[in-house]
Amino acid sequence: MRALALIRHYCSVAICCARLTIQEQLEYPFLAICWFFIIPIEYLTSVGLLKVIINTFNNLEGWSFPQLTFAYSLALLSRGVVDVFFIQLLYLGDMVLYGELDRMMLRPLSVFFQFTAQNINFIGLVNMIPAIVIFLYSCKEVSFLWTAANIAKIILTVIGGVLIRISFFMIIGTVCFWTKSNNQGVELGIKLLERSTMYPLSIYPFFIQFILTFILPLGFICFYPSCEFLNKNDGFVIPLGLSIWTPAIGVLLFYIAQRFLKYGLKHYESTGS
Amino acid sequence: MHPYGYISKMKIISVLTYRLDVLISFVSNAVMMFAMAFLWKSAYGAAETAAGVSSRQMITYAVLSVLLSAFFQINVENNINHKIQEGLIAVELCKPVNLLMCYLAEDIGNVIGSLLVKAIPSYLFALLLFREVFTPDLTRIILFVVSCILSYGILWTLSAITGLSVFWFINLGHLGTVKDGIVRILSGSLVPFWFFPSYIQKVSGWLPFQYTYQTPLGIYIGQTAIKQAFRDLAVQAVWMLIFSAVLYKLWEKAKNKVVIQGG
Numbered sequence: 001m002r003a004l005a006l007i008r009h010y011c012s013v014a015i016c017c018a019r020l021t022i023q024e025q026l027e028y029p030f031l032a033i034c035w036f037f038i039i040p041i042e043y044l045t046s047v048g049l050l051k052v053i054i055n056t057f058n059n060l061e062g063w064s065f066p067q068l069t070f071a072y073s074l075a076l077l078s079r080g081v082v083d084v085f086f087i088q089l090l091y092l093g094d095m096v097l098y099g100e101l102d103r104m105m106l107r108p109l110s111v112f113f114q115f116t117a118q119n120i121n122f123i124g125l126v127n128m129i130p131a132i133v134i135f136l137y138s139c140k141e142v143s144f145l146w147t148a149a150n151i152a153k154i155i156l157t158v159i160g161g162v163l164i165r166i167s168f169f170m171i172i173g174t175v176c177f178w179t180k181s182n183n184q185g186v187e188l189g190i191k192l193l194e195r196s197t198m199y200p201l202s203i204y205p206f207f208i209q210f211i212l213t214f215i216l217p218l219g220f221i222c223f224y225p226s227c228e229f230l231n232k233n234d235g236f237v238i239p240l241g242l243s244i245w246t247p248a249i250g251v252l253l254f255y256i257a258q259r260f261l262k263y264g265l266k267h268y269e270s271t272g273s
Numbered sequence: 274m275h276p277y278g279y280i281s282k283m284k285i286i287s288v289l290t291y292r293l294d295v296l297i298s299f300v301s302n303a304v305m306m307f308a309m310a311f312l313w314k315s316a317y318g319a320a321e322t323a324a325g326v327s328s329r330q331m332i333t334y335a336v337l338s339v340l341l342s343a344f345f346q347i348n349v350e351n352n353i354n355h356k357i358q359e360g361l362i363a364v365e366l367c368k369p370v371n372l373l374m375c376y377l378a379e380d381i382g383n384v385i386g387s388l389l390v391k392a393i394p395s396y397l398f399a400l401l402l403f404r405e406v407f408t409p410d411l412t413r414i415i416l417f418v419v420s421c422i423l424s425y426g427i428l429w430t431l432s433a434i435t436g437l438s439v440f441w442f443i444n445l446g447h448l449g450t451v452k453d454g455i456v457r458i459l460s461g462s463l464v465p466f467w468f469f470p471s472y473i474q475k476v477s478g479w480l481p482f483q484y485t486y487q488t489p490l491g492i493y494i495g496q497t498a499i500k501q502a503f504r505d506l507a508v509q510a511v512w513m514l515i516f517s518a519v520l521y522k523l524w525e526k527a528k529n530k531v532v533i534q535g536g
Contacts, residue, residue: 045458057316184297195308203315
């Protein structure tokens with residue numbers, strides 16, 4: 001009974017927060033319209049540029065255009081989820097610096113829940129549309145088999161990708177507890193994510209592939225899973241069906257990131273603001 | 274010291290002060306240089322040339338494009354947005370200086386600082402790391418530098434025009450990001466227009482964007498003949514003048530349109 005009441009309480013808070021954020025976002029229709037254009041433009045250009053490159057050179061390390069868009073759209077799906085629910089992770093550093101996180105810790109609710117619920121980016125939902133369109137297009141082109149096992153694998157991959165992405169930003173945000181400056185680090189993180197998911201890892205030399213596989217496992221967001229779906233033997237050969245590794249690594253990274261965040265909070269000295 | 278010169282100097286000093294920023298942006302540039310250089314390297318594969326550009330030229334193009342974007346520091350848009358949001362614009366307008374010139378001086382300081390601590394070290398790093406990256410002869414280097422200055426003029430005036438729209442919209446929001454996205458695609462900074470179908474090349478020739486990145490880089494890598502280079506420089510100058518005129522007109526209007534939101 002108590003558990004049920006607790007869940008109901010959490011739901012009511014989430015709904016209330018959602019209502020507030022929708023109202024806030026609709027307050028600036030101009031901003032909403034801008035968002036409406038930015039992401040589709042960004043996605044379609046990246047795809048368009050890949051197309052131009054493939055038209056000139058036929059393939060990229062043996063990857064055809066549909067195969068490239070398949071991998072890229074897999075990354076876009078996990079990015080879409082992150083943009084809707086966790087976009088505020090990009091500002092984790094700012095929240096710490098301005099004391100916002102301290103306030104959350106004083107409230108009788110889980111900090112992670114508050115953090116997720118306080119800013120649901122509804123406009124971000126629109127960004128899922130181009131991602132899904134590109135994904136469905138490339139599924140058709142690479143003749144992807146819609147079996148139950150494959151669908152489950154795709155879902156697991158997306159969840160794993162989301163976990164890898166949010167852990168990555170959590171770690172960057174935590175580093176800022178010490179450095180007291182955030183923006184440049186987040187920008188670097190965004191660039192790294194973009195560049196390691198847009199093209200196959202096999203274009204990079206061995207040591208970069210090594211880093212993106214074993215040290216910063218960003219290759220698991222889309223490269224290794226799509227290698228498996230498309231039957232390619234690129235990059236490092238990893239046993240046991242690659243798509244299984246993505247959620248596993250996601251969970252592991254998320255655990256590490258959370259421990260790191262807690263450690264950071266413990267050693268956090270206020271900036272005085 | 275002249276007030277604008279002083280503003281530039283202060284900005285240079287402030288760029289040099291944030292050492293961690295410098296370090297992170299160095300790493301950031303390195304990531305982008307690696308990504309773009311290896312993308313073109315593997316795209317060319319065994320092929321020597323494509324669309325009349327050799328792989329060596331294209332890798333140089335990609336690396337320098339990253340450096341240019343690190344060095345074209347433009348903050349005027351955010352500056353105006355911030356000043357209006359916070360109501361600081363009222364005080365600023367009372368100062369006995371031309372506000373736009375102040376912002377320009379600040380950005381130029383930023384450019385010089387970035388050139389010293391970000392772009393030049395990254396360039397040396399690239400020369401060491403990628404054997405393909407080359408330095409052309411002196412004529413081309415001079416033309417490249419002139420072209421870069423004109424490019425900066427185009428980008429800055431465009432950005433200032435976007436910034437001034439805040440006087441009417443009150444909140445700039447993501448308009449700047451939309452503009453940056455469009456510039457990034459249409460400037461040829463990622464993939465130059467030589468690889469595009471000819472009708473797109475024609476359309477782009479009539480737009481100002483390709484004259485911001487593709488023109489200076491084309492001169493540097495030797496894709497643009499010297500004669501053509503002079504013509505391109507003239508087109509750049511024309512675009513810069515057009516945007517400056519628009520900016521001047523808008524600024525005259527904007528000054529009478531100030532809305533102070535309490536601050």
